[in-house]
Amino acid sequence: MADPRDVLIIGSGPAGHTAALYTARANLNPLVLEGEPSSTSDQPGGQLMLTTDVENYPGFVDGVQGPELMTIFKEQAARFGAEYHTVKATKVDFSVRPFSVWADDDEHRARAVIVATGARSLMLGLESERRLLGYGLSTCATCDGFFHRGESIAVVGGGDSAMEEAIFLTRFAERVTVVHRRDALRASKIMQDRAFANDKIEFRWNAVVDDILGDGKVSGIRLRDVNTGDQSDLDVSGVFVAIGHAPNTDVFHGQLDMDDNGYILTHDGSRTSVEGVFAAGDVQDHIYRQAITAAGSGCMAAIDAERWLEHQSVTPANW
Amino acid sequence: MPADPRRDPLPMESTLSALTDATFEEEINAADQPVLVDFWAEWCGPCKLINPILEDLATEYDGRLRIVKVDVDESPDVARRYEIMSIPALVLFQEGVAKKRMIGAKGKGQLVQELAEFL
DSSP, X not given: OOSSEEEEEEOOSHHHHHHXXXXXXXXXXXXEEOOOOOSSSSSTTGGGGGOOEEOOSTTXXXXXXXXXXXXXXXXXXXXXXXXXXXXXEEEEEOSSSSEEEEETTEEEEEEEEEXXXXXXXXXXXXXXXXXXXXXXXXXXXXXHGGGGTTOEXXXXXXXXXXXXXXXXXXXXXXXXXXXXXXXXXXXXXXXXXXXXXXXXXXXXXXXXXXXEEOSSSOOEEEXXXXXXXXXEEEXXXXXXXXXXXXXXXXXXXXXXXXXXXXXXXXXXXXXXXXXXXXXXXXXXXXXXXXXXXXXHHHHHXXXXXXXXXXXXXXXXXXX | OOXXXXXXXXXXXXXXXXXXXXTHHHHHHHOSSOEEEEEEOTTOHHHHHHHHHHHHHHHHTTTTOEEEEXXXXXXXXXXXXXXXXXXXXXXXXXXXXXXXXXXXXOOHHHHHXXXXXGO
């Protein structure tokens, strides 16, 4: 394979796969470093790998399962020759061209790089989380809901992800308590309506989780009312946290300009602060965060990269 | 209508052998090498992601490590006995005794590192 490559793509959610599809069809022989397996959303396929029904991705009248959608995306890109390595990028050097990206002990060099590493779910930041992760505290509702059949569980958060998890978990649990720090949800109207209509779902408003309780496994959570400061304990066997996301940008610190929350700053489409490096999907978007917008921005990054490479080849003085 | 959670978006075939509630005890006790048990289910995406890694490891460490799978849906008793509450869960058995437990999907390098003392 040519060294350097024309295009290297880091990440394999909707943005990464779409960038791979477009650059592969443009004969740019993209290599995708798709990430490594994990039980969080930082994994090959990204956040959709931990979801069930995706009902708002156009083209699927009856909805589609998140993992199935990502499998289809990947197969479509691979059909045009996109190459995938199941490794995680651990170091990058964007200060010289061609750019270098390391994964395991291998160095990959590329003339253009598309960053599509996405975002991961935030945890609460409690000491008890480390102790009880996998023992009632879960990062994957689709994986672990099964183990709470007939039991009471808590979902922390008030957005779409929290509602989706709460509704999904009612398939197993007898009672799902949604714990939200405000007095109103920020989830979309349709998800709110579904959650409110579900008689297995209860809400604890204006409450934050001070601690997850349990010796060996989760037995409850300690809640604090944000208005009164009063603490109370809620008996649950499971806790699922969906309080928001953080971008997967640790490896790009000092290389690409970011905002205060670590999201990569883009301008003029998908361009980053380094010419020849493009960013797409949730790694540069904390506003829309949809599969369709990520896919769209992956397409933009592919077209931007293709045109930039074309421009480079006619003006070799830049190299 | 929400899709059936048991509908399988990623059908999986594994070359690793499966143990069940009926066969688990006997096979684990009879093993003359460490046995890594992969507790998994069809509806668990991360479980499927690690299967190819486990297949690789089974080949690489053939003769030193046996890797088997337990479908928690089909064999709930074994899963309950070992207090599995999150999958994928990998439990390493030596001479019939559970010695180490790893929860959540991991990359190959990390798995090898965590298993090093048993290989």
